[in-house]
Amino acid sequence: MNWFKPLSIVLGIVALSMVVAAFYWRQHGDPATGRLLAQNNCGVCHDLTDKKVNERGPYLWGIVGRPAGAAVGFHYSDAFIQRVQSHELHWTEQSLEQLLDDPTRFMPNIAMTQRKSQHALAFEGMQLRDNRRDLIAFLKTLR
Numbered sequence: 775m776n777w778f779k780p781l782s783i784v785l786g787i788v789a790l791s792m793v794v795a796a797f798y799w800r801q802h803g804d805p806a807t808g809r810l811l812a813q814n815n816c817g818v819c820h821d822l823t824d825k826k827v828n829e830r831g832p833y834l835w836g837i838v839g840r841p842a843g844a845a846v847g848f849h850y851s852d853a854f855i856q857r858v859q860s861h862e863l864h865w866t867e868q869s870l871e872q873l874l875d876d877p878t879r880f881m882p883n884i885a886m887t888q889r890k891s892q893h894a895l896a897f898e899g900m901q902l903r904d905n906r907r908d909l910i911a912f913l914k915t916l917r
């Protein structure tokens with residue numbers, strides 16, 4: 775029996791779908807990788823669940839599409855409020871990309887980029903574009 779031909783067709787289809795999936799992730803980001811990145815890079819200051827708990831930073835549930843400064847009960851810094859009042863800001867994929875790429879330039883002096891005596895960590899930005907894209911793909915699932 776010649777089983778080689780159907781087998782090679784199946785393998786060809788599998789290989790093709792892997793290429794398509796890889797291409798899709800390259801364009802749209804991989805939320806599974808983004809989840810790990812978020813847990814490691816944001817979870818120390820931000821709640822990522824639908825419990826919407828404010829920690830050192832505001833909860834990020836529903837962040838994509840939310841106006842900046844809208845986490846209920848979070849006490850935003852003066853620098854943050856001034857920045858949002860001077861030009862209106864909504865969190866979109868694009869504005870999140872700018873924040874994550876260079877937080878100090880996009881929002882100068884906000885609490886996210888400052889070290890504090892009670893909480894010595896500060897966020898310096900995320901260098902790799904692929905990581906930012908995967909992370910934002912994950913943030914979109916927080917709804």
Ligand code: HEC
Pocket residue numbers: 812815816817818819820830831832834837841842843844845849850851852853854865873874883884885886887895896897900909
């Ligand atoms: C060192 C702690 C810290 C880390 C790490 C951190 N953040 Fe923040 N983040 C904050 C604080 C504090 C604020 C509030 C800023 C202010 O009030 O000045 C904030 C604000 C934000 C906001 C604005 C939210 C709103 O309600 O408008 C977004 C979006 C955000 N962070 C996303 C992230 C993401 C995504 C990561 C991970 C890549 C991250 N942050 C990592 C502390 C942190």
